[in-house]
Amino acid sequence: KQEVTQIPAALSVPEGENLVLNCSFTDSAIYNLQWFRQDPGKGLTSLLLIQSSQREQTSGRLNASLDKSSGRSTLYIAASQPGDSATYLCAVRQGNSGYALNFGKGTSLLVTP
Amino acid sequence: DADVTQTPRNRITKTGKRIMLECSQTKGHDRMYWYRQDPGLGLRLIYYSFDVKDINKGEISDGYSVSRQAQAKFSLSLESAIPNQTALYFCATSVGLAGVAGELFFGEGSRLTVL
Numbered sequence: 001k002q003e004v005t006q007i008p009a010a011l012s013v014p015e016g017e018n019l020v021l022n023c024s025f026t027d028s029a030i031y032n033l034q035w036f037r038q039d040p041g042k043g044l045t046s047l048l049l050i051q052s053s054q055r056e057q058t059s060g061r062l063n064a065s066l067d068k069s070s071g072r073s074t075l076y077i078a079a080s081q082p083g084d085s086a087t088y089l090c091a092v093r094q095g096n097s098g099y100a101l102n103f104g105k106g107t108s109l110l111v112t113p
Numbered sequence: 114d115a116d117v118t119q120t121p122r123n124r125i126t127k128t129g130k131r132i133m134l135e136c137s138q139t140k141g142h143d144r145m146y147w148y149r150q151d152p153g154l155g156l157r158l159i160y161y162s163f164d165v166k167d168i169n170k171g172e173i174s175d176g177y178s179v180s181r182q183a184q185a186k187f188s189l190s191l192e193s194a195i196p197n198q199t200a201l202y203f204c205a206t207s208v209g210l211a212g213v214a215g216e217l218f219f220g221e222g223s224r225l226t227v228l
Contacts, residue, residue, distance in 0.1 A: 034217060043117075043203060044219040089156070091217070100146070100171060101217060105155040 002027045002094055006104035013080055014112050021075040021107045023090035028068050034101070035064050035075050036089040044089065048075070080111045116140045117220035119204050125226045132191040134223045136204030144207045145187035146217070147171075147179060149200040156203065162187055194227040201225075 003026045013019050023033070032051045036044040048057045048064040050073070056065040063076040073090055087108045091101040117138045126132055136145065147159040148171075158171030160179040168179060176198060178190045191198055204220040 036219075041201075041222075041224075043221040044205075044217075046216055046218060049216045091156075100158045100161055101156075103156040105153070 002030075002092060002102045004090060004092055004102050004104040006088075006090060006107050008107060009105070010108040010110075012110040012112065015080060015082060017080050017111075018076070018078050019080055019109075021077070021088050021090075021109070023073040023075070023104055025071045025073075025092045025102075027094065028071050029094065030068065031093045033064075033066055033073050033090060033092045035062075035073075036091065038087045038089060038106070040087075047088075077109075080109075082111045082113050085109055085111050115221065117204055117206055117218055119202075119220040119223045121223060122221065123224045125228065126194055127228050128193075128195055130194050130227075132194050132225065134189045134202055134204075134225070136187045136189070136220060138185050138204075138206045138218075140206055140208075140218060141184075142206035142208045142218070143184060145181065146205040146207075147177075147187070147189045148203045148205060149173070150203060150222075151200050159189065159202075191225075194225075196227045199225060199227045 005024045007022050034049045035047040038044050050057050050066045061078040066073045087106040089106045091103045093101050120135045143164050146161040148156045150156045157173050159177050162168050162181045165181050180188050202223045205217045207217045208215045
């Protein structure tokens with residue numbers, strides 16, 4: 001069974017810092033990996049989707065990388081802002097489970113002014 | 114208007130009651146999913162549907178049933194609610210691309226409390 005782990009569970013940084021969130025998965029046979037943002041009590045907002053054939057995706061200040069062979073993905077946030085405070089979730093899609101997503105438990109990020 | 118709409122957004126009910134959570138989408142996606150989120154456990158898949166005639170159990174389907182009434186509508190039912198079904202429930206959609214599902218889009222969630 002695919003296990004998805006996110007480290008750290010919580011992170012607090014001052015505004016302006018660059019930061020990296022980590023996601024690891026145990027089964028490298030994935031179709032894609034998706035990063036989400038979740039604000040308290042809200043739904044999940046898709047940030048980036050990386051297909052298994054891709055190494056990275058970028059959107060604005062966000063950059064996500066994928067190393068399928070080592071079972072790792074990182075989400076890089078440049079020049080963090082207080083508005084980036086949220087929980088960040090990664091999820092991997094397997095082919096042998098009906099293409100369902102397996103989620104990590106998230107990293108709770110607080111960016112202080 | 115949201116692309117993926119869930120109703121109700123909040124519901125408090127009693128043990129043994131039947132509850133239905135509804136999801137509708139305007140994205141035109143063929144695939145729909147129901148997840149639940151619990152503190153410390155993350156999101157877990159309950160059921161998913163790849164089209165109107167295709168329903169599949171997820172990781173934690175016991176105690177739940179679903180109905181795909183149309184491509185745009187996917188409802189989740191708790192036939193006899195119990196307190197450990199208290200959770201935040203999410204509906205999600207995606208488009209299938211040559212057998213590989215694409216990006217997932219989520220609704221705002223339905224918070225269910227079973228007393």
